[in-house]
Amino acid sequence: xxxxxxxxxxxxxxxxxxxxxxxxxxxxxxxxxxxxxxxxxxxxxxxxxxxxxxxxxxxxxxxxxxxxxxxxxxxxxxxxxxxxxxxxxxxxxxxxxxxxxxxxxxxxxxxxxxxxxxxxxxxxxxxxxxxxxxxxxxxxxxxxxxxxxxxxxxxxxxxxxxxxxxxxxxxxxxxxxxxxxxxxxxxxxxxxxxxxxxxxxxxxxxxxxxxxxxxxxxxxxxxxxxxxxxxxxxxxxxxxxxxxxxxxxxxxxxxxxxxxxxxxxxxxxxxx
Amino acid sequence: xxxxxxxxxxxxxxxxxxxxxxxxxxxxxxxxxxxxxxxxxxxxxxxxxxxxxxxxxxxxxxxxxxxxxxxxxxxxxxxxxxxxxxxxxxxxxxxxxxxxxxxxxxxxxxxxxxxxxxxxxxxxxxxxxxxxxxxxxxxxxxxxxxxxxxxxxxxxxxxxxxxxxxxxxxxxxxxxxxxxxxxxxxxxxxxxxxxxxxxxxxxxxxxxxxxxxxxxxxxxxxxxxxxxxxxxxxxxxxxxxxxxxxxxxxxxxxxxxxxxxxxxxxxxxxxxxxxxxxxxxxxxxxxxxxxxxxxxxxxxxxxxxxxxxxxxxxxxxxxxxxxxxxxxxxxxxxxxxxxxxxxxxxxxxxxxxxxxxxxxxxxxx
Numbered sequence: 001x002x003x004x005x006x007x008x009x010x011x012x013x014x015x016x017x018x019x020x021x022x023x024x025x026x027x028x029x030x031x032x033x034x035x036x037x038x039x040x041x042x043x044x045x046x047x048x049x050x051x052x053x054x055x056x057x058x059x060x061x062x063x064x065x066x067x068x069x070x071x072x073x074x075x076x077x078x079x080x081x082x083x084x085x086x087x088x089x090x091x092x093x094x095x096x097x098x099x100x101x102x103x104x105x106x107x108x109x110x111x112x113x114x115x116x117x118x119x120x121x122x123x124x125x126x127x128x129x130x131x132x133x134x135x136x137x138x139x140x141x142x143x144x145x146x147x148x149x150x151x152x153x154x155x156x157x158x159x160x161x162x163x164x165x166x167x168x169x170x171x172x173x174x175x176x177x178x179x180x181x182x183x184x185x186x187x188x189x190x191x192x193x194x195x196x197x198x199x200x201x202x203x204x205x206x207x208x209x210x211x212x213x214x215x216x217x218x219x220x221x222x223x224x225x226x227x228x229x230x231x232x233x234x235x236x237x238x239x240x241x242x243x244x245x246x247x248x249x250x251x252x253x254x255x256x257x258x259x260x261x262x263x264x265x266x267x268x269x270x271x272x
Numbered sequence: 273x274x275x276x277x278x279x280x281x282x283x284x285x286x287x288x289x290x291x292x293x294x295x296x297x298x299x300x301x302x303x304x305x306x307x308x309x310x311x312x313x314x315x316x317x318x319x320x321x322x323x324x325x326x327x328x329x330x331x332x333x334x335x336x337x338x339x340x341x342x343x344x345x346x347x348x349x350x351x352x353x354x355x356x357x358x359x360x361x362x363x364x365x366x367x368x369x370x371x372x373x374x375x376x377x378x379x380x381x382x383x384x385x386x387x388x389x390x391x392x393x394x395x396x397x398x399x400x401x402x403x404x405x406x407x408x409x410x411x412x413x414x415x416x417x418x419x420x421x422x423x424x425x426x427x428x429x430x431x432x433x434x435x436x437x438x439x440x441x442x443x444x445x446x447x448x449x450x451x452x453x454x455x456x457x458x459x460x461x462x463x464x465x466x467x468x469x470x471x472x473x474x475x476x477x478x479x480x481x482x483x484x485x486x487x488x489x490x491x492x493x494x495x496x497x498x499x500x501x502x503x504x505x506x507x508x509x510x511x512x513x514x515x516x517x518x519x520x521x522x523x524x525x526x527x528x529x530x531x532x533x534x535x536x537x538x539x540x541x542x543x544x545x546x547x548x549x550x551x552x553x554x555x556x557x558x559x560x561x562x563x564x565x566x567x568x569x570x571x572x573x574x575x576x577x578x579x580x581x582x583x584x585x586x587x588x589x590x591x592x593x594x595x596x597x598x599x600x601x602x603x604x605x606x607x608x609x610x611x612x613x614x615x616x617x618x619x620x621x622x623x624x625x626x627x628x629x630x631x632x633x634x635x636x637x
Contacts, residue, residue: 151372154349158341185335186363186380193373 006033006069006101009061013097013112015248016054017082020075022226022256023050025219029075030128034068041131042075047261048216049132058252069101071125073108081121085114134259140235143170143204145177149227151198155179155190156221159214165263166214170234171207200229210238211263223256238262293388294333300519301477302390311511327357329382331364339366339378390517394504397495399465401432405485405492407459412479414451421521425470427454432463437472437521461491471496472521473503481505481516499523
């Protein structure tokens with residue numbers, strides 16, 4: 001008889017905290033739970049949205065009493081609590097988690113246990129935000145590339161941050177897939193041929209060149225670092241979807257997704 | 273070069289060879305890498321004139337190094353590096369061909385520039401040492417990372433001594449830790465040094481060069497003369513020639529004594545030092561006034577520039593230092609490589625115009 005609208009247990013809290021860290025570029029997140037699992041959404045500047053999907057199967061026990069449960073929470077505090085026993089991954093030690101939420105107006109309760117020590121955390125919940133609707137559906141996708149994350153990790157780590165934008169070109173013809181920056185030192189282009197071993201899928205129907213604020217995309221590096229594959233998709237308006245496939249220590253697959261608005265329109269002359 | 277902490281890279285594509293040069297902002301360190309065409313798989317000296325002509329440009333060290341940011345991953349992933357100098361497009365293009373067919377193209381902006389040349393002559397140095405880079409690297413590893421300068425000199429029994437330099441003003445000498453180590457002569461390939469000689473120079477730049485020398489497995493030759501005169505480190509093989517020229521700390525005692533060997537036979541008093549030194553060594557030539565005629569082939573060594581006329585006065589000399597960065601006040605008696613003057617206690621030296629090593633010791637803070 002627990003009157004909780006949401007109750008979940010997890011053997012290893014790190015499975016949750018590492019995914020949350022992948023979207024932790026703002027202090028606050030909106031949590032949305034259904035019987036399928038938990039979605040944690042972080043937004044910035046009305047231009048970028050990151051979603052971490054933790055499906056119900058990841059939890060040992062996941063029960064939602066209503067059709068959906070939504071609350072806003074301070075993500076920094078939630079992460080601090082989840083890692084209250086430390087972030088180091090000593091073999092054989094893991095923090096077990098029980099998470100309960102009684103409903104609107106109540107705090108989120110965390111019971112964390114490691115080595116017989118139990119910590120109880122109560123994190124106040126907040127009024128949920130109106131979230132952006134990118135209306136990005138797979139039927140509207142113009143170009144889609146799936147890359148092994150290895151191929152993109154170094155590129156993102158070395159992005160010229162003096163450039164205001166990251167320009168992404170996807171094309172059925174050369175240069176196929178190109179990342180460009182235009183910084184103080186000059187321009188830099190990174191080209192991936194379509195037949196590269198890094199390229200798992202290459203479905204580009206038309207040449208598209210779009211620019212995205214590099215400061216908005218940079219946080220996605222956190223998800224990239226954890227991921228094994230990344231799917232890069234654009235729709236006709238140049239909206240960008242980056243889906244990161246993340247495999248946890250137990251071999252389970254989760255996804256983190258970033259949506260980003262394109263920067264202002266550019267004309268052909270500016271391409272260089 | 274990166275570890276030398278220098279900020280500007282002068283990149284000279286000179287048919288028939290490529291030269292990279294840099295000087296630090298205080299002009300107390302100059303480095304030059306000269307690559308013979310055979311260093312590369314392919315070396316093409318431009319298209320039809322004017323592209324074929326000798327071309328110089330400078331790019332920001334930071335941007336240039338940015339291309340080669342992560343050396344370990346470069347070694348793993350990069351198969352080929354293509355460097356293109358496109359004067360018409362005003363771009364220096366560095367293209368890295370990586371694993372999985374990935375291509376990284378960096379289009380770097382550059383400025384055209386005049387010649388950057390330090391004048392020095394290893395032949396006129398009274399002392400020289402040659403050792404495998406590993407020997408020297410293993411020696412300097414004993415000094416703390418924050419140490420600014422080391423003194424190289426002769427030790428007892430013909431040994432070579434390396435010790436950390438301690439400033440006279442640095443409180444009580446008895447409380448300062450001194451690390452000194454002696455290297456036996458047989459650790460070196462050649463030793464030809466003036467007995468009793470010693471010089472003090474910056475360790476940071478030296479460490480940077482040692483890292484490179486160790487990686488390239490080349491012996492390092494050190495040429496030096498009296499304290500206050502530049503020390504020249506050279507590395508060379510059939511396709512590469514590297515020079516690092518560092519200012520050394522002048523020694524008030526020895527600079528008053530007559531010099532012991534060749535080169536300048538009468539060491540001038542500090543006030544006269546100014547012009548004489550400019551004549552004899554180390555000036556920056558940011559002007560092309562001393563460009564050799566087109567008939568003269570570029571020499572593999574650097575003393576290409578004719579010295580300034582002896583009668584030129586200090587004011588004129590300074591005007592030519594157009595690229596000189598305003599100096600920080602001198603804390604140490606480092607002789608600028610380019611002004612060549614020396615700040616000696618009591619000497620009527622033109623102190624405020626001195627350029628000093630920007631890299632100053634941390635213990636002062």
